[in-house]
Amino acid sequence: GQSLEQPSEVTAVEGAIVQINCTYQTSGFYGLSWYQQHDGGAPTFLSYNALDGLEETGRFSSFLSRSDSYGYLLLQELQMKDSASYFCAVRTDSWGKLQFGAGTQVVVTP
Amino acid sequence: DADVTQTPRNRITKTGKRIMLECSQTKGHDRMYWYRQDPGLGLQLIYYSFDVKDINKGEISDGYSVSRQAQAKFSLSLESAIPNQTALYFCATSSGNEQYFGPGTRLTVT
Numbered sequence: 689g690q691s692l693e694q695p696s697e698v699t700a701v702e703g704a705i706v707q708i709n710c711t712y713q714t715s716g717f718y719g720l721s722w723y724q725q726h727d728g729g730a731p732t733f734l735s736y737n738a739l740d741g742l743e744e745t746g747r748f749s750s751f752l753s754r755s756d757s758y759g760y761l762l763l764q765e766l767q768m769k770d771s772a773s774y775f776c777a778v779r780t781d782s783w784g785k786l787q788f789g790a791g792t793q794v795v796v797t798p
Numbered sequence: 799d800a801d802v803t804q805t806p807r808n809r810i811t812k813t814g815k816r817i818m819l820e821c822s823q824t825k826g827h828d829r830m831y832w833y834r835q836d837p838g839l840g841l842q843l844i845y846y847s848f849d850v851k852d853i854n855k856g857e858i859s860d861g862y863s864v865s866r867q868a869q870a871k872f873s874l875s876l877e878s879a880i881p882n883q884t885a886l887y888f889c890a891t892s893s894g895n896e897q898y899f900g901p902g903t904r905l906t907v908t
Contacts, residue, residue: 719895721895721896723897730899731897731899733897736895738895777840777841783848784895789840791838791840
């Protein structure tokens, strides 16, 4: 079967670092994406990894290991506005179809 | 103006009614998607379209139908709504690795 596993919730204090892991098992793999969704809002794109390694974009970084079917999103210097749900999503074909994980709720406390 | 718009934003309907959710985009993308989101779950793909003449079923298409009226417009219909179709519905577009989501339609079926 197809599955994406990520933790359901992570809590951390402002200024801390949080790592959200994602392991996947899908019928096709072109790359791993991360999306952020604030309560009741639209998901917004954070990053995409097609190749192994670390991609850094400001305070957020994303990592992929294709051989381990594993990736993570690293949130540094946490801010209150980072409280949101974060979804990993596998691009499963050349046309850009995505399969989403269930999401990780990140709670940032003062 | 928003790149991806959805109407209505909220809708309450009764079991057995037919309802249409509409999506429009100004990004000029060929690819459009309809997703459903239930609490605590990720986004599940209902239907997707890679151009005006191309419509494909996603993971959970039963009970839904779609129409791609133009490159910019993609509508989702519930032929006979049932309570377990109560959910948050998102439309999205893409031309590459990033998907752009509309603000969502919150549908309640009583």
